Amino acid sequence: MRKALLATAGVACLVACALGPDFDKFEPAHSPEGVRAFAFVTASRGSVAGTEVQGELLEVRKEGLLVLGTLGEVREEGSKKVPMRHSGGSRRVVLVAFGGIQQARFEGMGRGCELDDGIAPTDVVRERLRLVSRFPQGLSPELLRRLLEIHGQADVQKVGP
Numbered sequence: 767m768r769k770a771l772l773a774t775a776g777v778a779c780l781v782a783c784a785l786g787p788d789f790d791k792f793e794p795a796h797s798p799e800g801v802r803a804f805a806f807v808t809a810s811r812g813s814v815a816g817t818e819v820q821g822e823l824l825e826v827r828k829e830g831l832l833v834l835g836t837l838g839e840v841r842e843e844g845s846k847k848v849p850m851r852h853s854g855g856s857r858r859v860v861l862v863a864f865g866g867i868q869q870a871r872f873e874g875m876g877r878g879c880e881l882d883d884g885i886a887p888t889d890v891v892r893e894r895l896r897l898v899s900r901f902p903q904g905l906s907p908e909l910l911r912r913l914l915e916i917h918g919q920a921d922v923q924k925v926g927p
Contacts, residue, residue, distance in 0.1 A: 800824055800900035805862050806872035807926045808884070818923050819862055820925050823872065824913075825905045830863040831870070832905065832925065836915070837925070859914055863869040866926020872898070872920050 800823040807817045810818015834857055862870075870881040872895065879891055887895065896902050901909070914921065 783830060788892070801833060801875060801895075801898040802873040803835070803862075804871065804872075805833070805881075806868050807862060807866040808868045815848065816868065819860055819925060821857060821860075823899045824859070824893055825899050826903045827861070830861050830865075830867075831895075832922070833862055834858070834900075834917075837923075842911050857912075857917060859919055861922045861924045863924065863926030877879055 789847075803819070803821060803823045805819045807819065818837075818838045819833055819835055820838075821833045823831060824833040824834050836857055837860065864881070864886040865884045867881050867884060872879050875894070875898065879887075879894055881887055881891075905913075910922075
């Protein structure tokens with residue numbers, strides 16, 4: 767009986783090693799930071815400019831992406847985005863609504879995780895992004911409050927519809 771249990775445990779370990787992460791394709795984290803996000807949010811009605819958000823992905827929420835980053839106002843000229851005004855390098859805690867994202871990409875995540883045309887990510891993409899965010903378990907209200915204080919904000923800044 768004991769030999770059968772040890773043999774079963776050995777086989778289970780071998781299977782787990784074979785099915786584990788493929789580190790040749792995805793480099794392990796070297797710091798606690800979330801993946802770097804780059805998003806262009808469409809202009810609101812009546813505006814000629816959209817918003818470009820660049821920064822660290824903190825959390826993936828039901829309604830959008832929580833990012834600690836900088837914002838810049840840009841306008842589209844054909845297929846190019848021309849900078850108009852930038853937040854001056856000060857980082858802000860920003861909620862980027864999925865419905866306003868014209869285009870978003872995430873450093874090192876490949877085309878499969880890009881977001882386009884205001885369409886929310888699939889459950890698979892949402893989960894992949896959640897796992898590479900700084901707070902994959904979610905950001906507690908206390909931590910969010912402290913983060914906002916550090917950056918001189920009373921509340922999360924919302925971008926998008």
